[in-house]
Structures are given as C-alpha cells and as structure tokens.
Amino acid sequence: MIQNLKRSLVKAAVIGAVGLAAPAAVTGVALACGDHTATPGKAVPTDAAKVTIPVQGMTCGGCAMTVHNALMAIDGVYDATVDFEKGTAVIAFDAKKVQTASLTAAIDKAGYKSGKPTT
Numbered sequence: 001m002i003q004n005l006k007r008s009l010v011k012a013a014v015i016g017a018v019g020l021a022a023p024a025a026v027t028g029v030a031l032a033c034g035d036h037t038a039t040p041g042k043a044v045p046t047d048a049a050k051v052t053i054p055v056q057g058m059t060c061g062g063c064a065m066t067v068h069n070a071l072m073a074i075d076g077v078y079d080a081t082v083d084f085e086k087g088t089a090v091i092a093f094d095a096k097k098v099q100t101a102s103l104t105a106a107i108d109k110a111g112y113k114s115g116k117p118t119t
C-alpha cells in the first residue's frame with residue numbers, strides 16, 4: 001500500500017514536471033493521483049470570509065483537487081482555490097456557518113497536513 005503510494009508519487013512528480021510546460025492551472029495538468037474532477041465553485045458573495053491555509057503533502061493537480069473537493073463538501077464553503085506548487089488553499093466561506101477549524105480538519109482528513117490559517 002505504502003509502496004504503491006510512493007510509486008504513484010514519483011510518477012506524479014515526473015508528470016508534474018512535464019505539465020509545467022503548459023501554464024494551465026490545476027485542471028490542465030495530467031493527474032496522477034487524487035480526484036480527477038473538481039467540484040464546481042459557487043458564487044462568492046462580497047461579504048464572504050476569506051482565509052489562506054498552508055497545505056503540506058500535495059504533489060500534483062490531483063492532490064489539489066482532492067483538497068478542493070474536501071473543502072467544497074463543507075456546507076458554507078463557496079469556493080476553494082488550491083495550489084499544489086505553492087502548497088496553499090485559499091477559501092471563501094460563510095463565517096456564520098463555517099469555522100476555520102472545520103476547514104483545517106477537512107484538509108487533514110483528506111490525507112494532507114494543514115498549517116495555521118491566515119486571513
């Protein structure tokens with residue numbers, strides 16, 4: 001299991017390097033692991049709360065999409081922009097419904113490691 005994971009990570013790194021030639025964001029890169037379909041974002045109201053959370057452990061666009069989808073599954077999250085190269089997730093959400101602790105918990109539960117949220 002762990003061996004397979006390591007192998008897929010190596011593969012992801014190679015494909016990721018090739019993918020860099022194209023300036024396309026997450027969706028344009030060949031995905032080697034994680035989810036392959038992004039949950040569409042919702043309209044972000046002007047009064048939405050916004051937070052940036054560091055995410056460790058992402059190696060390709062598939063990882064970023066897995067994190068994106070985990071965040072989008074939370075009721076009250078409008079949109080999440082996840083960048084595996086920067087290792088960040090920028091999240092727009094309804095502060096009346098969602099606390100940042102729920103966001104970091106979702107990232108951790110998806111198999112990655114969240115850092116300290118900053119606004």
Ligand SMILES: [Cu+2]
Pocket residue numbers: 012032033034058059060061062063064
């Ligand atoms: Cu990946």
